[in-house]
Amino acid sequence: MLLPILLLAAAGFTVLTTEFVIVGLLPGIARDLEVSVSQAGLLVTLFAFTVACFGPFLTAWAARFERKRLFVGILLVFAASNALAAMADNLYVMGVARLIPALGLPVFWALASETAVDIVGPAYAGRAISKISFGVVCATVFGIPVGTLIGDALGWRAAFAVLALLALAKALLLYVYLPRTPRHNQATSLLGQFGILRSRLLQGHVLLSVLVFSGMFTAYTYLADMLERLAGFDGALVGWCLMGFGAVGLIGNSLGGRAVDRHPLKASAAFCALMMVGMIAVVPAIHTVYGLGLALAIWGMTQAALFLVSHVRLIKAAPQAPAFAASLNIAGANLGIGLGAVIGGRVIDTLGLANLGYAAAILIGLSVLLALGLMSPRLQPATS
Structure with missing residues (x-):
């Protein structure tokens, strides 16, 4: 099989x-x-x-x-x-x-x-x-x-x-x-599944996915443009840079899988904090091979980790409806991706391409604060 x-x-x-x-x-x-x-x-x-x-x-x-x-x-x-x-x-x-x-x-x-x-x-x-x-x-x-x-x-x-x-x-x-596999019994209606959204903790988890992916894609959507216009790379070199960016994601995927099992919210906060470092460092290091490579490696590793961490985090937050929680993460993440592309475009038009990393880091910083806030003992009973 x-x-x-x-x-x-x-x-x-x-x-x-x-x-x-x-x-x-x-x-x-x-x-x-x-x-x-x-x-x-x-x-x-x-x-x-x-x-x-x-x-x-x-x-x-x-x-x-x-x-x-x-x-x-x-x-x-x-x-x-x-x-x-x-x-x-x-x-x-x-x-x-x-x-x-x-x-x-x-x-x-x-x-x-x-x-x-x-x-x-x-x-x-x-x-x-x-x-x-x-x-x-x-x-x-x-x-x-x-x-x-x-x-x-x-x-x-x-x-x-x-x-x-x-x-x-x-x-x-x-x-x-x-x-061929059997169709599942769809006894639980979509409206019934939406009942899990009454949990303030789950609402916070969905918002966290929106914020994390908004921050990611404020800059990542235009990463190829940054490497072309700011670093002066041609299309082939941009492609190899993106491959390296993705390759270090294999490390991030492994680290994220281990960390999220221990504590999903701490994992989110830690990887977001590291991502801020990578995003902020890209433009200052854009003309130094090793500096740019390190900045992109940190960014790529943490971004891959957060894809996995966000998915598992939502599932763990709603064990009574894991499939629906996963769909909420997909929806929240893509809402963030769309918002990030819009925000990044506005930053390029108003502040310039060189400021994308800083704008993205602000959103990721808000994600860190939200993740820490969701650890409050007052919200934890909502998971039961």
Whole structure:
């Protein structure tokens, strides 16, 4: 049963790369579509806000469908939308190409882990979910930078064309090799699940995800632009930098997994504090090889750790409804991603590209304060 799990992880790689590959392609997209980088950054916002607004509802609605058909259908939609992106001749067509897959991403991620457990059985649930999550890490380590390198060598349209072919190929593989799994009993209504939001502690956890991802993507959305314009790197070197940024995320993913089991909120505060250091140090160190490398390494490691920490933190905060809590984290994180892209664009237009790291660090600093506040003994009974 290992092959179906690995195929789901590979599909997850394509799904996540589709969302985030645009980070490394923004400068080229902006030039070709004759818009500013901050305007092109709104494509990130559109994708993220769509996930945030519709994710929990679409997941609850789609849970009634047989998983194999659902996942194959989602990947076919991703193939079509990436093909449309490759042919887009203006920002509006590109917006449609980004809107469509955003509707499928939360459905895939909220149900893929559940399906993996159905395939292998509860006794091997942890191993199955860890393999699915590895697709997220690989999207950061390989998907985004390789997409950037393809974009530099062949144009940004080629990167989306490759993603379209990958999505189509993985849809065919899932159709052949993914076993059918039973549909789950949907006895608990979506409104009933929303009852967990009465917990002040859970509300705080969702807000924390929004803040953390807002801070991350205020700067990360425009990292390729920072490396091009401030450091003077060409597209190929930017791609290698993004690959290094993602590679150190493997360390962060491991450290985050260990830390979150001990204390989720302390882990969030600690990694956020370290991330502030990396973000603030990038611009002052932009012209020194070792200084820039260290700053990006700290930033990349902590960012990967916080992806995992935030996901597990929400699940642990609502053990009575872990799947719904996970969907709330997906929604909150993508709301933060969208807000971060908007905030970053405004900072570029008003204060300049060199101030992105400082603006992002302010939001991450607020995240540290909120994480510490959520440790208050007055809020803890809400977890019972």
